[in-house]
Amino acid sequence: MSVKDKxxxxxxxxxxxxxxxxxxxxxxxxxxxIITAETGKEGWEVFVRERxxxxxxxxxxxxxxxGFVLAHKIKKTDYGKKIPVLxxxxxxxxxxxxxxTSSSEEREWVKVDGIINKPxxxxxxxxxLEIFFESNx
Amino acid sequence: MxxxxxxxxxxxxxxxxxxxxxxLLELEGFQIELAExxxxxxxxxxxxxxxICILDLRLPDYDGIEVLRQIKLIFPNTVCIMAxxxxxxxxxxxxxxxxxxxxxxxxxxxxxxxxxxDKACQQRRxxxxxxxxxxxxxxxxxELAYExxxxxxxxxxIADGLLVVNSKGEIVYFNNSCLKNLxxxxxxxxxxxxxxxxxxxxGMINQLEKDNDPNQSLINQIEIINNNGLYVEAACxxxxxxxxxxxxVVIVIRDITQxxxxxxxxxxxxxxxxxxxxxxxxxxxxxLKIILDENVNIPAEKEAEYLERSAxxxxxxxxxxxDLLDLSRLxxxxxxxxxxEIELVKLIKTTIEFLDLEIKKKNIQVEFSSEISEIKLNxxxxxxxxxxxxxxxxxxxxxxxxxxxxxxISIDENYFVVKVSDTGIGLKEEDKERLFQEFFRAKNxxxxxxxxxxxxxxxxxxxxESYAGKIEVESEFGKGSVFIIRLxxxx
Numbered sequence: 001m002s003v004k005d006k007x008x009x010x011x012x013x014x015x016x017x018x019x020x021x022x023x024x025x026x027x028x029x030x031x032x033x034i035i036t037a038e039t040g041k042e043g044w045e046v047f048v049r050e051r052x053x054x055x056x057x058x059x060x061x062x063x064x065x066x067g068f069v070l071a072h073k074i075k076k077t078d079y080g081k082k083i084p085v086l087x088x089x090x091x092x093x094x095x096x097x098x099x100x101t102s103s104s105e106e107r108e109w110v111k112v113d114g115i116i117n118k119p120x121x122x123x124x125x126x127x128x129l130e131i132f133f134e135s136n137x
Numbered sequence: 138m139x140x141x142x143x144x145x146x147x148x149x150x151x152x153x154x155x156x157x158x159x160x161l162l163e164l165e166g167f168q169i170e171l172a173e174x175x176x177x178x179x180x181x182x183x184x185x186x187x188x189i190c191i192l193d194l195r196l197p198d199y200d201g202i203e204v205l206r207q208i209k210l211i212f213p214n215t216v217c218i219m220a221x222x223x224x225x226x227x228x229x230x231x232x233x234x235x236x237x238x239x240x241x242x243x244x245x246x247x248x249x250x251x252x253x254x255d256k257a258c259q260q261r262r263x264x265x266x267x268x269x270x271x272x273x274x275x276x277x278x279x280e281l282a283y284e285x286x287x288x289x290x291x292x293x294x295i296a297d298g299l300l301v302v303n304s305k306g307e308i309v310y311f312n313n314s315c316l317k318n319l320x321x322x323x324x325x326x327x328x329x330x331x332x333x334x335x336x337x338x339x340g341m342i343n344q345l346e347k348d349n350d351p352n353q354s355l356i357n358q359i360e361i362i363n364n365n366g367l368y369v370e371a372a373c374x375x376x377x378x379x380x381x382x383x384x385x386v387v388i389v390i391r392d393i394t395q396x397x398x399x400x401x402x403x404x405x406x407x408x409x410x411x412x413x414x415x416x417x418x419x420x421x422x423x424x425l426k427i428i429l430d431e432n433v434n435i436p437a438e439k440e441a442e443y444l445e446r447s448a449x450x451x452x453x454x455x456x457x458x459x460d461l462l463d464l465s466r467l468x469x470x471x472x473x474x475x476x477x478e479i480e481l482v483k484l485i486k487t488t489i490e491f492l493d494l495e496i497k498k499k500n501i502q503v504e505f506s507s508e509i510s511e512i513k514l515n516x517x518x519x520x521x522x523x524x525x526x527x528x529x530x531x532x533x534x535x536x537x538x539x540x541x542x543x544x545x546i547s548i549d550e551n552y553f554v555v556k557v558s559d560t561g562i563g564l565k566e567e568d569k570e571r572l573f574q575e576f577f578r579a580k581n582x583x584x585x586x587x588x589x590x591x592x593x594x595x596x597x598x599x600x601x602e603s604y605a606g607k608i609e610v611e612s613e614f615g616k617g618s619v620f621i622i623r624l625x626x627x628x
Contacts, residue, residue, distance in 0.1 A: 018420035018446055025427055025435065119419040 003129045009033045011052035013043035013070065014088065015061045026122045040066035047074055052083070054129055056116065059089040071112045084132035087112040088120065142168040143258060146187040148178035148204060150196050158191065161247050162254070175199025182208035187215050189257045194221030194228060202231055209236045214264045216257040298390030302342060304383060306331040318369050318390040320361050335359050341373040342386050351377040358393065368397040409576050413457060413591070417450040453588045460592035463523070467599045474517040481512035481553065485544060488525045492533060500539045507546040512553050515627060520600045527593045528557050528620050534587055535561035552623040564612035572610060573598045
């Protein structure tokens with residue numbers, strides 16, 4: 001079963017409208033719908049309303065930790081626990097926030113299922129989603 | 138004796154003898170005082186220090202031995218000669234025991250007396266000389282002790298910690314700062330210490346001992362309390378014996394917590410700059426890749442839109458680089474500031490004209506009023522330009538279509554006050570305090586799509602403050618903001 005069967009609609013939360021636009025184009029030609037939000041607050045509203053099959057969110061938005069807060073809120077819901085939530089960041093080494101999600105302990109702490117670096121490589125995003133569904137069979 | 142005549146006290150009850158001795162000795166140049174009775178003798182002899190006393194052993198009221206005892210108790214250096222016709226072996230011993238210098242049997246000839254006095258004078262001189270030497274030695278010792286104490290006080294007051302450890306790992310010396318800088322509660326001289334101090338220091342000590350090179354020093358930065366609570370730099374140098382062999386190590390421990398904090402702020406700032414530079418570049422690359430990707434078919438008008446967006450992001454990047462350069466120039470005060478007389482009212486009016494195109498684009502109405510027609514300031518015109526261009530272009534950028542901008546200049550005691558109000562998006566309470574921080578940009582649904590580097594207001598604040606001025610903001614979210622700039626009136 002490929003990701004496309006599992007993921008039809010991804011919520012992408014980022015405050016950079018250009019990145020939202022680009023990801024939309026790149027995912028839609030692969031037949032995946034992208035719904036977007038620009039703040040953590042808006043992201044939560046869209047998540048509740050649209051029930052996406054996956055969430056990709058930026059770490060730093062209106063606040064430095066908006067991504068963490070939103071990920072935490074999503075992962076607390078029953079629905080959120082079932083879908084992959086990926087944290088998007090260029091911050092891993094740049095800003096001194098050093099974290100990783102290679103162990104389940106770290107994933108539990110960060111409250112996400114994986115980290116994707118900016119700029120997004122679509123193949124990397126898809127493979128991270130695959131990993132999630134592989135390990136959650 | 139030390140200054141002037143030798144003073145002699147004579148205690149003698151026989152008047153003829155008393156007066157005779159006096160006359161004889163005065164002729165010899167001595168200063169004489171007389172006492173007839175023991176009481177009188179004690180009184181004189183214990184209130185003034187005489188060089189020599191001649192004491193009759195048998196007095197009407199007192200025994201001469203008692204007079205001797207009393208005088209010696211107060212002035213042990215007075216040389217006493219006992220005179221008596223009733224000389225006995227026992228009394229001689231007793232008088233000598235009490236410190237009498239010599240004995241002169243009565244009756245005596247003037248020559249006999251003068252011989253005794255001469256000997257007594259020599260004795261007195263010796264005593265005074267030795268007293269003087271003793272005093273000098275004591276003073277020197279005191280001075281030495283004081284010197285040592287002073288050096289100790291100086292070392293104890295140094296802010297850097299000082300720790301001396303011998304080759305057995307025992308403490309030889311430490312000062313108070315050493316306890317503070319190593320976060321140790323107590324140390325004792327002679328105590329084995331290697332388990333009490335950080336491993337890095339022990340490592341350096343071992344290394345120095347192994348290498349046995351008297352010219353080698355080792356330095357290490359050590360975190361004593363986590364999370365930058367306390368950071369020290371420890372410098373270890375070996376203390377050689379005279380034969381050149383290793384005898385121990387002196388360690389200077391300096392608190393460098395503040396430097397470390399600055400270092401962290403600096404590296405965080407660089408990370409933020411890198412992040413801010415990378416973001417627009419990533420956006421532009423993203424668009425270019427889409428346009429160049431043969432698998433992606435996008436309509437021509439979309440392509441044009443993406444190129445337009447790329448251009449906007451790139452001009453934002455140029456703006457950011459310029460702001461960073463300005464910031465670094467302000468940081469390094471070396472920037473050549475050209476102070477000259479500028480006219481503030483005119484400068485603000487020119488700025489409004491300069492921004493006319495943007496004002497018209499948004500259909501904004503500008504109201505200008507000033508209590509004063511002319512404000513002369515001694516300032517760098519490019520800096521003042523930067524301030525008002527920034528504040529006014531913010532007022533346009535964050536304003537609504539068909540909004541208003543009010544500019545009011547007034548004077549308030551020692552300050553010229555420029556108020557720039559807008560009818561824009563305003564600020565949320567939590568964003569107000571962070572507004573002047575580097576890279577802070579209020580991010581909410583209303584600021585969406587507005588370009589900015591996040592550095593403009595921090596630069597404005599730095600400039601205004603460099604003129605001993607102030608900048609404040611009053612704002613209501615959704616209604617608008619007022620920026621108030623105060624610049625000091627200089628006579």
